[in-house]
Amino acid sequence: MGYSDLSCYGGEALTPNLDQLAKEGLRYTQFYNMSRCCPSRASLLTGLYPHQAGMGYMTSVDFHLPGYRGNINNNCVTISEVLKENGYETFMTGKWHLNLHPTATSSKENWPLQRGFNKYYGTILGASNYYDPGFLCRDNTLITPANDPKYKSDNYYFTDAISDNSVKYIQERDYSKPFFMYVAYTAAHWPMQAPQKAIDKYKGRFDEGWEKLREERLVRMKKLGVIKSDTELSPINADNLWETETNKPAMLRRMETYAAMIDIMDQGIGRIITQLKKDDIFDNTVIMFMQDNGACAENIGSGALRPVTKIVKNLATLQPNDLNYSNTPPITRKGEVVMQGKSVMAGPANTYLSYLKSWANVSNTPLQLFKHDVSEGGIATPLIIHWPAGIAKSSEGTIRSQVGHTIDIMPTILEITGSPYPKNFADHQIIPEDGISLVPSFKDKELRRKAIFWEHEMNRAVRMGKWKIVSAAHLKGRKYTSDPWELYDIEVDRPELNNLATLHPAIVKEMSEMWEDYAVKKNVFPSPWTKAK
Numbered sequence: 001m002g003y004s005d006l007s008c009y010g011g012e013a014l015t016p017n018l019d020q021l022a023k024e025g026l027r028y029t030q031f032y033n034m035s036r037c038c039p040s041r042a043s044l045l046t047g048l049y050p051h052q053a054g055m056g057y058m059t060s061v062d063f064h065l066p067g068y069r070g071n072i073n074n075n076c077v078t079i080s081e082v083l084k085e086n087g088y089e090t091f092m093t094g095k096w097h098l099n100l101h102p103t104a105t106s107s108k109e110n111w112p113l114q115r116g117f118n119k120y121y122g123t124i125l126g127a128s129n130y131y132d133p134g135f136l137c138r139d140n141t142l143i144t145p146a147n148d149p150k151y152k153s154d155n156y157y158f159t160d161a162i163s164d165n166s167v168k169y170i171q172e173r174d175y176s177k178p179f180f181m182y183v184a185y186t187a188a189h190w191p192m193q194a195p196q197k198a199i200d201k202y203k204g205r206f207d208e209g210w211e212k213l214r215e216e217r218l219v220r221m222k223k224l225g226v227i228k229s230d231t232e233l234s235p236i237n238a239d240n241l242w243e244t245e246t247n248k249p250a251m252l253r254r255m256e257t258y259a260a261m262i263d264i265m266d267q268g269i270g271r272i273i274t275q276l277k278k279d280d281i282f283d284n285t286v287i288m289f290m291q292d293n294g295a296c297a298e299n300i301g302s303g304a305l306r307p308v309t310k311i312v313k314n315l316a317t318l319q320p321n322d323l324n325y326s327n328t329p330p331i332t333r334k335g336e337v338v339m340q341g342k343s344v345m346a347g348p349a350n351t352y353l354s355y356l357k358s359w360a361n362v363s364n365t366p367l368q369l370f371k372h373d374v375s376e377g378g379i380a381t382p383l384i385i386h387w388p389a390g391i392a393k394s395s396e397g398t399i400r401s402q403v404g405h406t407i408d409i410m411p412t413i414l415e416i417t418g419s420p421y422p423k424n425f426a427d428h429q430i431i432p433e434d435g436i437s438l439v440p441s442f443k444d445k446e447l448r449r450k451a452i453f454w455e456h457e458m459n460r461a462v463r464m465g466k467w468k469i470v471s472a473a474h475l476k477g478r479k480y481t482s483d484p485w486e487l488y489d490i491e492v493d494r495p496e497l498n499n500l501a502t503l504h505p506a507i508v509k510e511m512s513e514m515w516e517d518y519a520v521k522k523n524v525f526p527s528p529w530t531k532a533k
Helices: 015-025 037-046 079-085 159-173 196-200 210-224 248-278 355-365 406-417 505-521
Strands: 028-033 088-094 120-125 136-138 179-184 287-289 380-387 398-400 452-456 459-464 467-471 473-476 479-483 486-489
Touching: 015 287, 015 380, 028 473, 037 079, 037 406, 079 088, 079 406, 088 159, 120 452, 159 248, 196 248, 210 505, 248 355, 380 467, 380 473, 452 505, 459 505, 467 505, 486 505
Parallel strands: 028 398, 088 120, 088 179
Antiparallel strands: 028 380, 120 136, 287 380, 452 459, 459 467, 467 486, 473 479
């Protein structure tokens, strides 16, 4: 999801439950992820830079290099492992995506239960059909929506299943113990799928097109205070202008579906909140909401009308008990061939589409670029923290501009729970955590650290105080070329429009040398990619 997709950050999707958490808690405007799902999740759960945990790239390949194994390693420890050792029950629902791409016979050593969770319901894969998720799992057992012994639904939809199982875990917990729960929604990751009724709710909302909607979001964001009042809008970065779009109905349906997916997630969060209130633990439960990367410009399902697979003859439908091992099933369990193409109307189970770059540009208003990139549009995330018992009433609904990162979530939780970070765990030496606690920011105090670093697919960045340097990479196979370092004053130029590198070469030199030092120390190097000559 993009930086401005929640309505409390300026978006059109209705998110009343998250808005209420923001109204009663804190909203952070300069919080960051690692620009892609696997690295962000690794840093979130371990307090380390992803390369230190072995997840410098994705789970799709093991490069047999320390930073790029496609698995979180045994020299990191997860939040759930630490809290479980300190008397907490630990639950997880949703997307795992922290072990090497699974097969029907692969090891489960890095699945959630083996990394500290007492109970798990979700998908081991990184993306899935919302009506029939691939590698759907309960605890350590692969299941289907039909044969799951503990959860039945006549209208199965994965986001609802995540929410319902989260509520169920709260209801069934040991009431004598505190609990930690990681609710890893896949919404609003492609494919753009949602029930028709939910999509109809947004009919007409986006009819003005992407240019106009970006301008409207910018105005709302300024009124909300999540960007400064003098912030400029980055140049439009769309596949075409809205007035020249020849597939308007289908393109509108993609964004309507995207908004519906966010809306359904928010409704599920509301059900979790209701259960916390019913158990009279809402005020003393810390709730944090964030996203794993910026808006996604990946091109899934443009072009001509076609099936997702080239082989359509003799496709066999899966029976209710047949396990689905694919995140892109070519045929539904009802026997419908799954289709792609620019003209396809998003929403049903027999479609597999993303919402494409033009809408992603709206989601990231007013920032530049997208998921994969380390410009602000790829790494900026909303962060909402709600905790009535620990955040002063005078701070409710206020904005926090302190710079934070997903590596800070674990140290924050450990400080709140009084749980020490271990030097050793399960007979393995543990890498010292790199993140810092966000707790001082609850009282609007400064967070003391020199810099934060990024690398993904050799896209590089450093944030130090108000300064940020960034360099985009261009991959060709396993070779890459890098653009020169650019320098931005993020305090006055959040959309990164005014490159100051030639005016401040000493700052660029200092920060780029810091990046090189980080890259050597944190397992960015040795890298799978080598610089082209």
